[in-house]
Amino acid sequence: MTPGGTSGAPGVVVVTGVGRYLGAHVAARLAADPRIERVIGVDAPDSGTEFTDLLDRVERIRVDNEALGGLLADLDVDAVVHLALVSSPDPQHGGRSAMKDQNVIGTMHLLAACQRAPRLRKIVVRSSTAAYGVSFRDPAVFTEETEPREVPRGGFGRDILDLEGYVRGFRRRRSDVTATVLRFAPFIGSTADTTLTRYFAQPFVPTVFGRDPRLQFLHFDDALEVLHRSIVEDHPGTYNVAGPGVLSLSQAIRRAGRVAVPVLEPGLSGAAALARTMGFGRYGLDQVDLFVHGRVVDTSRLEQEYGFTPRSTAKAFEDFIRAHQGGVVVTRGQLAAAEQLVLDGIRQVRSAVQERP
Helix, strand or coil: CCCCCCCCCCCEEEEECCCCHHHHHHHHHHHCCCCCCEEEEEECCCCCCCCCCCCCCCEEEECCHHHHHHHHHHCCCCEEEECCCCCCCCHHHCHHHHHHHHHHHHHHHHHHHHHCCCCCCEEEEEEEHHHHCCCCCCCCCECCCCCCCCCCCCHHHHHHHHHHHHHHHHHHHCCCCEEEEEEECCEECCCCCCHHHHHHHCCEEEEECCCCCEECCEEHHHHHHHHHHHHHCCCCEEEEECCCCCEEHHHHHHHCCCEEEEECHHHHHHHHHHHHHHCCCCCCHHHHHHHHHCCCECCHHHHHHHCCCCCCHHHHHHHHHHHCHHHCCCCHHHHHHHHHHHHHHHHHHHHHHHHCC
């Protein structure tokens, strides 16, 4: 048993968002734990079948948000793990409007259902370090008590602030329920498929000219470990979850064997739109701002409460590199030549600007 934890795993656990990568893996891991009697995976009626094999020991129910209230009461649920969040808008599935409906309205319905579930004694909610926002006035390191200096520009960050506000209200109404909020740093690792991993998987990575932000990552396997412990142990409160240490964006790009392509800040937003149009990835303002300002969080509360320290940001990124084409897209010589071309292009632009009357 870890510091701050108590024994006694819940009998019946509901996991939302099992049609997505994180939710499916969490549900499968909980189902393999002999201390848990029953794991029920909940997702939208139109969710896919991509993870059917992984969920062979999970009872899967497809239901609309509005029907959750009766479902949780009928199932005599002991614990709920809320993972049904969308981190970036998908133009093919409703864009920003559908994203907000999933993140904010979906969480409201879930918490209302949890409030009416008489046997519920634990809820674990996926949140994000995006709750802190990003700006030039931010502190070097965020703790759980740090308030955002500015409202996030991106939709996901704003959704996270709303979501956590609803959880605080739920805590006041159901003080008998252990509520755990986990603010995850961006996931990375050998198996993770996220906006961030797709960004670093590009052979030419757009960056903001003159910026080299500090970044933190969380290995996907460590996220699973923290979520698992949050269910089988009691850890009330809000926790930053990230790999210790930092990498600058330039370090990460070089270690991945990619080529940085500096653009002016408005240009990165344009590059993001182009990437979406061409189907190479979905970048929102949350990601753009992260690559401008960076974000580092303190994880001492997590380490003390859980007795667990995730692998470092550097090690998590190394695992990602090893899994993507041996970690090298271009050779050192090719990288140096490409960087020289980029520098020559920047010099030409500067010269052209200086020569204008």
